[in-house]
Amino acid sequence: MSQQGVAPRLAAVQLMDAVMKDGRLLSELTGGKGPLARLDPAEAARAMRLALQTLRWMARADRLLGRYLRKMPPLWVMNVLRLAVMEICVEGEAAHGVVNSAVNITRKGPKTESFSGLVNATLRKVADQGPALWPGLAAPQLPKWLRKPLIADYGKPAVVAVEAAHTAGAPLDLTPKGAESEALARKLGGEVLPTGSVRLQDAGQVTALPGFETGDWWVQDAAAALPVKLLAPQKGEAVLDLCAAPGGKTMQIAATGADVTALDLSKARMARVEENLKRTQLDARLEIGDALTWDGGPYDAILLDAPCTATGTIRRHPDLPYAKDGSDFPQLFKLQERMIDHALSLLKPGGRMVFCTCSLLFDEGEIQVEDALKHHPDLHIERPALDGIEPDWITSEGGLRLRPDFWAERGGMDGFYMAVLRKD
Numbered sequence: 001m002s003q004q005g006v007a008p009r010l011a012a013v014q015l016m017d018a019v020m021k022d023g024r025l026l027s028e029l030t031g032g033k034g035p036l037a038r039l040d041p042a043e044a045a046r047a048m049r050l051a052l053q054t055l056r057w058m059a060r061a062d063r064l065l066g067r068y069l070r071k072m073p074p075l076w077v078m079n080v081l082r083l084a085v086m087e088i089c090v091e092g093e094a095a096h097g098v099v100n101s102a103v104n105i106t107r108k109g110p111k112t113e114s115f116s117g118l119v120n121a122t123l124r125k126v127a128d129q130g131p132a133l134w135p136g137l138a139a140p141q142l143p144k145w146l147r148k149p150l151i152a153d154y155g156k157p158a159v160v161a162v163e164a165a166h167t168a169g170a171p172l173d174l175t176p177k178g179a180e181s182e183a184l185a186r187k188l189g190g191e192v193l194p195t196g197s198v199r200l201q202d203a204g205q206v207t208a209l210p211g212f213e214t215g216d217w218w219v220q221d222a223a224a225a226l227p228v229k230l231l232a233p234q235k236g237e238a239v240l241d242l243c244a245a246p247g248g249k250t251m252q253i254a255a256t257g258a259d260v261t262a263l264d265l266s267k268a269r270m271a272r273v274e275e276n277l278k279r280t281q282l283d284a285r286l287e288i289g290d291a292l293t294w295d296g297g298p299y300d301a302i303l304l305d306a307p308c309t310a311t312g313t314i315r316r317h318p319d320l321p322y323a324k325d326g327s328d329f330p331q332l333f334k335l336q337e338r339m340i341d342h343a344l345s346l347l348k349p350g351g352r353m354v355f356c357t358c359s360l361l362f363d364e365g366e367i368q369v370e371d372a373l374k375h376h377p378d379l380h381i382e383r384p385a386l387d388g389i390e391p392d393w394i395t396s397e398g399g400l401r402l403r404p405d406f407w408a409e410r411g412g413m414d415g416f417y418m419a420v421l422r423k424d
């Protein structure tokens, strides 16, 4: 086995270790001194892809390994085995190279050299029996701490469908700067979705796609493109985009000709909004500040894309259920409630606000909006009316609930909740 094959696999195991041991998200481990730092760009991309795929299939890999392991080895060894199972059973890699590489990486782990015999013996069994057993093993499931509240919200069959969507991964969705979805789809060999986003199934490197440099489009999941469509900003209106970074929705608002103020707490993330606006040649007033104390306005329309658990994005970020344990979620729910209350005070009478989160939890969607309606008698909800949405995506209180298993045959969508709130 050449060192070339080992380096990305070693980095993939290091990435998984950082997620599971240190609670780091893969998105935080892409540059600087992380496991990818010493790899060339192609190797780094391979390491990240291997880590993502292994995390997607981890629950099923553990089922298979459970047949051969009498007790759980250290995390490093377990991650070496999981990666090898994924490569053999999902990607159909030749077992010989995978097993040699796994033994090699076991020797490089923290005090795990003595496990190299176990890894070798286990993976020989996986190579012999794994591919035949694999399809019959139980499907990957979310960890219990997240599965339980989701089952309470949606019921078990829906959660099983969501889990299947998580394993399938996600295609690439683009939002065109103008209204030219059809032309963009033709140019890039994509499909126009019913809600107007352009979907590419095998996109390759995003920055190499035609129109990236010239800012003709930006990457934005089909579900994430809907809150601004619901807000429907008009040319010249004063619009506040609270929690704006990295700016996908700011660009959508700016493209309508509205007078946008984009606010975010994070200076570093705001730099990305600035870059994005520059690339797409769009304008917005950028403010670094706290959505809880901002006192500008009043505004005709406000978008509140609140910080949330991001549990709607697990098909793109399968590390999330393993990096988190839900203990910090209640404080996010509280923050969202306070943000809604403050944002409403910045709205003109008759103005509208779209509240949205990329979360699957009712606590960050339906329940927040029901509570806001209770606490603010001068507020009412407007039922969403948008091209391409299905009637049963509309919830009883009048919001829009999107799930990763919707449009499954087209490649799904991120989980999202959004609602239009109008001040009387």
Ligand SMILES: C[S@@+](CC[C@H](N)C(=O)[O-])C[C@H]1O[C@@H](n2cnc3c(N)ncnc32)[C@H](O)[C@@H]1O
Pocket: 242, 243, 244, 245, 246, 247, 248, 249, 250, 263, 264, 265, 266, 269, 289, 290, 291, 292, 305, 306, 307, 308
């Ligand atoms: C869901 S993301 C926003 C995504 C963005 N709207 C987009 O479409 O690209 C949430 C954002 O909230 C910001 N944030 C968190 N707490 C905040 C606060 N107290 N005030 C303003 N922004 C905050 C985070 O920095 C993060 O960029």
